[in-house]
Amino acid sequence: QKEVEQNSGPLSVPEGAIASLNCTYSDRGSQSFFWYRQYSGKSPELIMSIYSNGDKEDGRFTAQLNKASQYVSLLIRDSQPSDSATYLCAVNKAAGNKLTFGGGTRVLVKP
Amino acid sequence: GAVVSQHPSWVICKSGTSVKIECRSLDFQATTMFWYRQFPKQSLMLMATSNEGSKATYEQGVEKDKFLINHASLTLSTLTVTSAHPEDSSFYICSFIAGDGTDTQYFGPGTRLTVL
Numbered sequence: 001q002k003e004v005e006q007n008s009g010p011l012s013v014p015e016g017a018i019a020s021l022n023c024t025y026s027d028r029g030s031q032s033f034f035w036y037r038q039y040s041g042k043s044p045e046l047i048m049s050i051y052s053n054g055d056k057e058d059g060r061f062t063a064q065l066n067k068a069s070q071y072v073s074l075l076i077r078d079s080q081p082s083d084s085a086t087y088l089c090a091v092n093k094a095a096g097n098k099l100t101f102g103g104g105t106r107v108l109v110k111p
Numbered sequence: 112g113a114v115v116s117q118h119p120s121w122v123i124c125k126s127g128t129s130v131k132i133e134c135r136s137l138d139f140q141a142t143t144m145f146w147y148r149q150f151p152k153q154s155l156m157l158m159a160t161s162n163e164g165s166k167a168t169y170e171q172g173v174e175k176d177k178f179l180i181n182h183a184s185l186t187l188s189t190l191t192v193t194s195a196h197p198e199d200s201s202f203y204i205c206s207f208i209a210g211d212g213t214d215t216q217y218f219g220p221g222t223r224l225t226v227l
Contacts, residue, residue, distance in 0.1 A: 032214050043204045043221040044155070049213065088154065092214055098145060099216055103154045 001026055004091050006102035015111050019076040023089030023102055026070070032092035033065055033072045037085045038104065044088055047074070079109045113209045114138050117219035124195055125227055131191045132222045134205030140185035141207035145216065146178070149202040161188060195226040 004025045013019040021035075032051055036044035050056045050063040050072065062075040072091075076083055089102040114137040124130050134144065142163050147155040159180050161167035167180040179191040192199055202223050206216040 034215070036218075041223075043202075043218040046215060046217065049215055090216075097214070098157055098160055101154045 002102075003027060003100045004089055004102035006087075006089050006105045008103055009106040010108045011105055012108045012110060013076075013079045015079060015081060015109055017079055019079045019083065019107055019109070021074045021076075021087050021089075021105050021107070023072045023074075024070055025072070025089075025091045025100075027091070027093055028067075028070060030067075030070075030091045030093050033063070034090040034092070034099065035061075035063060035072075035074045036088040036090060037083075038088055039085045047087075076107070079107075081109045081111055083107060084109045113207065113211075113217040115205065115207055115217050115219040117205060117222050119222060120220060121223040121225075123225045123227065126196050127194055129191055129193045130195055130224060131189055132203055132205075132224075134188045134190070134207075134219050136186045136207045136217075139207070139209060139211070141209070142185060144182060144188050144205060144207045146180060146188075146190050147204045147206065147218075149204060149221075155204065158190075192224065195224070197226045200224055200226045 006023050034049050035047040038044045048063045050065045056063045060077045064073045086104040086106045088104045090099040116135045118133045146158045149155050158173045159167045159169045161180050161182040163182045169175045182188045204221040206218045209215045
């Protein structure tokens with residue numbers, strides 16, 4: 001079992017719809033959770049971090065964390081073609097420790 | 112978010128030569144930073160973790176004598192790929208922990224290395 005798992009996609013979403021991305025992790029002691037967006041040929045850019053159970057909203061993005069189920073998700077509302085990218089879920093076991101990345105989910109937003 | 116620069120953004124070199132990649136944090140100081148490698152259509156693979164003033168900790172399977180890391184200061188780290196070979200061609204990305212009280216990592220723009 002991989003430490004952090006994501007569906008590779010591609011997840012095809014019509015423009016204006018909600019894109020829902022899922023991520024599961026194996027280490028129950030994980031403390032910090034991150035979503036990064038990576039465009040082709042570019043480095044990852046941080047979308048959001050989440051540390052506590054529940055929802056966290058930032059603009060069109062909402063992260064959801066459920067530590068009991070070892071599950072973290074990302075919702076993208078009003079999807080735009082510019083949201084087409086690979087979304088990486090990353091998990092940190094302890095502060096200052098190294099991130100473990102999932103394989104990423106490729107999202108395609110079609111006009 | 113924090114700003115991280117990398118130089119060069121791309122480099123092409125001959126097999127057997129060495130290449131140095133610089134990574135700088137521009138608006139914060141960081142005691143811990145990371146070097147990653149990413150092959151096409153794959154996720155990021157952590158190569159090593161370095162702390163300012165001490166030796167880097169390498170991940171399993173990463174040759175420390177081939178990938179030399181120098182964390183010279185709180186704002187500068189370098190990765191030298193020694194005696195590069197075509198299989199070292201990859202996208203190399205550094206990241207810093209922000210130093211804002213969180214453990215958020217901010218990534219540099221990456222360096223694409225092509226070894227002929």
